[in-house]
Amino acid sequence: MPFKLARPLAGLLLLAGPLLAQESKPAGKPAKDPLMTQMQEAGEAYEQAFNKKDFKALGNQWTAQAELSESGKTLRGREAIVQFVRATFVRAPQAQMDVQVEQVKPLGESAVRVAGKIRVRENPEGKWFISRFASLRVKEGDTWRIASSSVEPIIEASLEDLAWLQGKWQAEVTDGEDQGLVVTGGIQTMLGGKLLVCHLMRKPKDGPPVESIQILNPDPHTGLIRTWVFESTGGRAEGVLESDGHTLNSVLVGKPSAPEVGNRVESVQVINPVSRDEFIWQPIERVVDGVRMPDQKPLRFKRQK
Numbered sequence: 001m002p003f004k005l006a007r008p009l010a011g012l013l014l015l016a017g018p019l020l021a022q023e024s025k026p027a028g029k030p031a032k033d034p035l036m037t038q039m040q041e042a043g044e045a046y047e048q049a050f051n052k053k054d055f056k057a058l059g060n061q062w063t064a065q066a067e068l069s070e071s072g073k074t075l076r077g078r079e080a081i082v083q084f085v086r087a088t089f090v091r092a093p094q095a096q097m098d099v100q101v102e103q104v105k106p107l108g109e110s111a112v113r114v115a116g117k118i119r120v121r122e123n124p125e126g127k128w129f130i131s132r133f134a135s136l137r138v139k140e141g142d143t144w145r146i147a148s149s150s151v152e153p154i155i156e157a158s159l160e161d162l163a164w165l166q167g168k169w170q171a172e173v174t175d176g177e178d179q180g181l182v183v184t185g186g187i188q189t190m191l192g193g194k195l196l197v198c199h200l201m202r203k204p205k206d207g208p209p210v211e212s213i214q215i216l217n218p219d220p221h222t223g224l225i226r227t228w229v230f231e232s233t234g235g236r237a238e239g240v241l242e243s244d245g246h247t248l249n250s251v252l253v254g255k256p257s258a259p260e261v262g263n264r265v266e267s268v269q270v271i272n273p274v275s276r277d278e279f280i281w282q283p284i285e286r287v288v289d290g291v292r293m294p295d296q297k298p299l300r301f302k303r304q305k
Contacts, residue, residue: 036104039114042144043099050097053089055082062146063138069150094123110139130154157218157225159196164276168304180205183299216241233257247272262288277303
C-alpha cells in the first residue's frame with residue numbers, strides 16, 4: 001500500500017552481525033594491510049554465499065560453536081545460524097546484502113576483531129537498512145572463521161515514509177457539539193526534504209479561528225524524527241514522532257495557550273492512515289499539570305484536489 005510505512009527486516013538485521021564486510025575502495029587501490037585484505041576476502045566470500053544462497057559455504061564461515069547476538073537475542077552453534085539464514089530466505093527470497101569493514105584489530109596470530117557496517121534489503125529495488133557489527137574471527141587451519149558476532153541496527157531517521165502526506169487536506173464535523181467545525185490545511189516538504197511542515201487552520205462554527213504549524217525534522221545524531229508545534233493562541237509543544245509501521249504518534253510536551261489553563265500539557269497526536277487520500281487524526285492521553293483530560297474526538301481528513 002502506498003501509505004504503509006516501511007519497517008526494517010527484523011530477521012535480516014540479526015543476520016548482519018557475522019558478516020565480515022569488504023571495504024569500499026577505488027578500483028586499482030587494494031588495501032595495503034595484509035590482514036585487512038584477508039578479512040575483506042573472507043567477508044566477500046560470506047556476502048557472495050549469502051546472495052547466491054550457498055548455505056554450505058555460509059556454514060563453512062562459522063566455527064562449530066559460534067554465537068550470534070543482536071538486541072538481546074542469541075543464536076548458538078553453526079547449525080542454528082545456518083537454519084536462521086534459510087528461514088530468512090523463506091520470508092524474503094530476493095534478499096541482498098552489502099557490507100563494509102571499518103576496523104580490523106589483530107589479537108595474536110590466530111584471532112582478529114572486525115567491526116563495520118552492513119546493508120540488507122528485501123529485493124533489488126528495496127530500501128537498504130543499515131546495522132553495525134563487531135565480529136571475532138579465529139583461524140582454523142588456513143580458514144578464518146567467525147567465532148562470535150554481535151550487531152546493532154542503525155536507526156536511520158527519514159521523512160521518506162511520510163511523503164504520502166504531502167498535499168491539501170480538510171476535515172469537517174457534521175454532528176455533535178463541534179458540529180460546523182472545519183479544519184483545512186496543507187503538508188509539504190521544505191529545505192530539500194529535510195523538513196515536513198504541516199499548516200492547519202481550525203475554524204469553529206462560532207468563535208475565532210485557530211492556526212497551527214507543526215514541523216517534523218529527522219535528527220541524524222539520534223535517529224529520531226523530532227517535531228515542534230506552534231499555535232496562534234500562544235500554545236506550543238515539542239516531542240518525537242513514533243511509528244509501529246502503520247500508525248503515527250506525535251508524543252508531545254509543551255505549554256498551554258495561557259497560564260490560567262496550566263503550565264504543562266502532554267498529549268499524543270495519533271494519525272491512522274485509512275488510504276492514500278484519507279487519514280484519521282486524534283489527540284489522546286492529554287494531561288494538563290498532571291490531571292488527565294478526556295481524549296478529543298477523532299477528525300477524518302480527506303485529500304483535496
